[in-house]
Amino acid sequence: MDIQTFRIYYDTYYKPLCRFLNLYTQDIEVIEDVIQEIFLKLWENKDSIEITYIKTYLFRAAKNKVLNHLRNEENRHYLLENWFNQQIEDSKHKECFDLDTLTDLLNRAIDQLPSKCKEIFLLSRREQLSYKQIAEKLNISIKTVETQISIALRRIKDILSSSTFAFLWLFI
Structure with missing residues (x-):
């Protein structure tokens, strides 16, 4: 050629x-x-x-x-x-964390997500829908679902990690 x-x-x-x-x-x-x-x-x-x-x-x-x-x-x-x-599972077993407090922090972190991101995340986690099912239900692409889930997980992780450090400072 x-x-x-x-x-x-x-x-x-x-x-x-x-x-x-x-x-x-x-x-x-x-x-x-x-x-x-x-x-x-x-x-x-x-x-x-x-x-x-x-x-x-x-x-x-x-x-x-x-x-x-x-x-x-x-x-x-x-x-x-x-x-x-x-x-999250590992943090349940640490004595310094109260499960109710952690759950409250997680719920507050989820509430801070942008509305569409929050909706997609909750459909995935609470309703256990697949990415494909979410995409079809919301009339968006699977790639958009993947991106929004990634954003949600990253933001929740950031919020929880910063809250966890603040929470730990109370015990030091």
């Missing part, structure tokens, strides 16, 4: 690949990164790769790469959520 052939492939398939990946995620940065990685790999392996149908290759590679990205994002959120839950 020479540079002219590569350029033809890029010009021909870039926009169709964007539209195709938009079915999986509406995050334009992710879409552009995936397409860039696919074309970079194609160029780097131009001398060794044997492709019979370039369109099939590009679309399959794009689909696999975006699904891997989404899976890794979901795993990151899952790990963060587990860490957060473990921190």
Whole structure:
């Protein structure tokens, strides 16, 4: 494959690949990164790769790469959520914390979230809805749900950690 052939492939398939990946995620940065990685790999392996149908290759590679990205994002959120839950569980066993006080702090932290963020967080935690169910219920993207949950967890963690230090100062 020479540079002219590569350029033809890029010009021909870039926009169709964007539209195709938009079915999986509406995050334009992710879409552009995936397409860039696919074309970079194609160029780097131009001398060794044997492709019979370039369109099939590009679309399959794009689909696999975006699904891997989404899976890794979901795993990151899952790990963060587990860490957060473990921190709460660990704090239950410390003698200096009163469970009612901690629950009150957590509820106040949740109340301080922006309204949409709070709504999404409560649908996830209290009603145990999946990200997909929340997205469908609120007519938003799954990526928006993921982002709002991340924001909620980060803000709650920040509020609890600052409140915890203030709470600990009372016992010192």
